[in-house]
Amino acid sequence: MQSRVWLLILIILLAPLPYGAWVGVRSAYRWWVPESEIKTEWQQVDAxxxxxxxxxxxxxxxxxxTILGxxxxxxxxxxxxxxxWLDPFxxxxxxxxxxxFAEFVKATDFSTTAERRGSSLVFDYDRREWLEVEMACWKSPEGPLSTLADRGNLPVVHVSWHxxxxxAEWANKRLVTEAEYELAARGGLIDNQYAWGNELSSDQxxxxxxxxxxxxxxxxxxGFRGPSPVGSFPPNRFGLYDMTGNVWCWCADWYAADYYYSSPLHNPPGPPTGQARTLRGGSWLSTGGAGSELAVxxxxxxxxxxxxxNVGFRCAGGPPATEIAAKSKRRR
Known part of the structure; x- marks a missing residue:
């Protein structure tokens, strides 16, 4: 009789283990779950x-x-x-x-990477090719003969990640992470290819x-040749402008082509080291179609x-701002 009691107690104690193990494995390897299954769970987000x-x-x-990739x-x-999973930001x-950017430069007397180098890449619209143009920088976008006259509301370009x-640090903000950018670009949608939906309009x-x-x-x-004034096109469902097109946006993360296979489930910060930083959003030089740079x-x-x-940026703020800013400083 006593042995039967102990056997019953043992069964009760061990019964939850198979389910717990399944939950743990599913959580640890969540990236393996088929994309179609994830989207099925998320249909209510689109409403x-x-x-x-x-x-x-x-x-x-x-x-x-959110879903990445x-x-x-x-x-x-x-x-x-x-x-x-991402914390609020x-x-x-x-x-x-x-x-x-001019306010920042005036307040700090900051000299950009392109200014110190003495040149930057300019896409020549007439020649249809990239040129390394001397003296091109944020305040002279096409070279020494160009100015910012009537360009105050255009996105700043010729800015490096640094x-x-x-x-961002001067403005008491930080750079947006790659995961945050994709979540924000989706605008609460899950199965959208672009920031506004799944189609590129042929006439508008x-x-x-x-x-x-x-x-x-x-x-x-x-209606534009080159960058357009910010807010020239409708925002996405989160009220964010130019999440697709206009200029590429620098992100805080280092870039690695295989990062998604080891990306953590909570606030992925990007690889610890790398040779390149991540860019998001595409630009005025991006085209539509399969594998488009315009895709979220x-x-x-x-x-x-x-x-x-064709490269600029936007800023982010809020948790985990302190941790991400500290990591960014250490990686420079």
Whole structure:
């Protein structure tokens, strides 16, 4: 009789272990779950516009789950699609403009990477090619004969990752992480290819990008040759402008093509080291189609000293700002 009692107690104690082990394995390897299964769980997220808070030109994004990447694309650095959890954060509703960057330079007497180097990359629209142009920098976007006249509300360009970080610290903000950028770009949607949905309009472009065969012909349906004033196109469902197109945005993270296979489930910060920093959002030189740089899952990258006429940034704030800013400083 006593042995039967002990056997019953043992069964009761051990019964939860198989279920607990299954939960633990599923959590630890959540990235392995098929993309279709994740999306099925998330269908309620697509219902109704999200409610967000705005303050001082920033939008607060609530804590929650999101999907990073896509398993249905040929771009290996976007695979596999995996689920992550992000704490709440603030993000600039618009890209940092020339006027805003000028205030920073005036207050700090800051000299950008391109100014110290004496040149930067400029895409020559007429010649349809990239040129290393002497004296090109944020205040002379096409070279020494160009100025910022009537360009105050255009996104600042020719800024390196180091320049963007310096501005963010001066503004008491930080650079947005790659995971935060994708969550914000999706605007509360899960199965969208672009920041606004799944289609590119043929007659009314939703963003500033290259319509036509790059680099041979730009149909110019969006009305711009080069960067456009921030806020020229409708915002996404979170009230964020230019999350797709206009200029690439520097992110805080180092870049690694295989990072998604080891990305942590909570606030992924990017690899600990690397040779290039991550860029997000595409630019006025990006085209649509399969594997598009305009897709919310698209990942760009460049060395942190890189500067060009299609690269800018926006800032973020709030937890985990302290941790991310500290990591960024240590990595420079």
């Amino acid at each position: 109704g516009p999200p409610r967000v808070r705005e303050q001082s030109g920033m939008v607060r994004i609530a804590a929650g789950r 896509s398993s249905s694309t040929g771009n290996v650095d976007r695979q596999p699609a995996h689920e992550v 603030w993000i600039d509703a618009k890209l940092v403009t020339n006027d805003q 320049d963007a970080l310096a501005y 472009p939703e963003a500033n990008y290259w319509q036509g065969r790059f680099p041979h012909r730009d149909l110019g349906l969006d 899952t698209a990942r760009g990258h460049a060395p942190p000293h890189h500067t060009a006429s």
